[in-house]
Amino acid sequence: MGDTPTLWEWAGGTAAFERLTEAFYARVVEDDLLGPRFARMDPEHARYVAIWFAEVFGGPTTYTDEHGGYPHMVAKHIGMAITEPQRRRWVNLIQDAADEAGLPADPEFRAAFLGYVEWGTRLAHQNSQPGAEVFMDAPVPHWGWGVAPPYQG
Numbered sequence: 172m173g174d175t176p177t178l179w180e181w182a183g184g185t186a187a188f189e190r191l192t193e194a195f196y197a198r199v200v201e202d203d204l205l206g207p208r209f210a211r212m213d214p215e216h217a218r219y220v221a222i223w224f225a226e227v228f229g230g231p232t233t234y235t236d237e238h239g240g241y242p243h244m245v246a247k248h249i250g251m252a253i254t255e256p257q258r259r260r261w262v263n264l265i266q267d268a269a270d271e272a273g274l275p276a277d278p279e280f281r282a283a284f285l286g287y288v289e290w291g292t293r294l295a296h297q298n299s300q301p302g303a304e305v306f307m308d309a310p311v312p313h314w315g316w317g318v319a320p321p322y323q324g
């Protein structure tokens with residue numbers, strides 16, 4: 172199992188996550204539920220989220236080294252009061268974007284990818300509620316294949 176690629180490698184590296192977040196935020200800004208939330212987003216936002224994903228999925232630790240790491244990401248969501256329909260739309264649109272960006276479509280990759288997206292969006296939803304007790308001092312999570320490593324023949 173020593174030669175099992177990371178999810179980052181399997182996806183095609185950071186460039187693949189940059190394609191993903193470009194496609195995702197193009198959809199987000201046009202979306203009725205999410206668009207208003209992102210109306211004033213930083214023009215670099217898609218790139219920041221791409222380097223976040225890259226780090227989560229086993230790529231370079233650039234978000235931690237150069238962009239404030241986990242506390243910076245969590246702080247961005249505090250007080251936002253994300254609703255469940257908004258969270259679910261985020262999940263739906265990132266999957267549409269994964270198709271558009273040509274991320275691997277094999278069952279193992281998509282199961283692991285969606286597992287992280289479910290986990291991450293549910294945490295963002297919880298942490299964004301007014302008065303939420305938010306745990307700030309954590310590392311960027313490292314997501315793996317779980318029970319189903321990639322099928323390599």
Ligand code: HEM
Nearest residue numbers: 208212213216219220223244247257258261288291292295
């Ligand atoms: C897996 C789930 C999620 C991930 C990985 C994620 C990732 C991030 C990251 C890394 C940032 C900070 C970007 C920076 O460094 O400047 C951020 C900001 C933000 N996130 Fe999330 N997020 C998630 C879920 C959500 C959800 C569900 C919503 C709302 C429906 C949301 C709304 C926002 C907004 C509005 C910002 C600030 C954008 C700006 O003004 O630049 N996020 N997110």
